[in-house]
Amino acid sequence: MSLLAPHELPAVTVLHPDSHSPFFFTCDHASRRVPACLGDLGVPATEWARHIAWDIGALAVAELLAAHFSATLVATGYSRLVIDCNRQLWRHDCIPELSELTPVPGNCNLTEAERTRRAEALHRPYHDTIASLLDARAALRLPTVYLAIHSFTPVYKGEHRPWQIAMLSNRDRRVAEILMRELQRETSLVVGDNIPYRLTDETDYGVPVHAERRGLPHVLIELRQDEIEHPEGQRRWADRLVPLLEIVARETAQTGI
Ligand SMILES: [Zn+2]
Helix, strand or coil: CCCCCCCCCCCEEEECCCCCCCEEEEECCCCCCCCHHHCCCCCCHHHHCCCCCCCCCHHHHHHHHHHHHCCEEEEECCCCCCCCCCCCCCCHHHCCCEECCEECHHHCCCCHHHHHHHHHHHHHHHHHHHHHHHHHHHHCCCCCEEEEEEEECCEECCEECCCCEEEECCCCCHHHHHHHHHHCCCCCCCEEECCCCCCCCCCCCHHHHHHHCCCCCEEEEEEEHHHHCCHHHHHHHHHHHHHHHHHHHHHHHHHCC
16 A cells, blocks of 8 residues: 555655756755654654754755755655655664654564555655656756755754754765855854764765765755744845855856866
8 A cells, every 4th residue: 555645745846847057956854744644653743843853944945045046956745754865775764763862663663565665655756856857957968066955953962063054075075165165254153064964875865876976066064953943044044055056056167076
């Protein structure tokens, strides 16, 4: 039986699929929705409001940026507590039994068939959509800068995080370095470089699979959630990032990266 009933929203949403903008946005943790047949996974309502269910504010910022540039944005339709679209399927925490300190009873002791059902309904369509859009751009020889928009909790396991924004990268640091250089001109900003997370083949999916393998310039942008939980902050950060992304487009085009 299909995980999503016919009346439910799709696993993936796409804005401006035919865009020729150099920017290609993704939002892996855009939603806290759960397929109706899974109920609440045994997780209390108060926990569903927290960062463990989704990247608070990230979709709104991604939508503002995609709207400004009329750029493609691909976003997930369901919560990462159902399946994490920024994890390899073989990883146990792709369907987490514990998130931060919150148990997810509905994810415990799943059969292989149940794991496959979630992957086929949610993970695969999301990544197939990204891959086919990138294939189409490559066929048109469009330059592409892959930008994964995420957000992180200001307090994790009791620890406060001072960074307001962070650039995550791995082998190819070029876009990360341009954005850090520009952000650090605002001396009051606290900018993280691969902190509070690192980007790795083990812990990520979107950037390693779609951007690195294709040789696309890219970065994973993490915004601290208290900066972007309200529309005013979302707008402020989008407005701050727009001119910096224009610099990225210029510099990546010049150097042919
Ligand atoms: Zn995220």
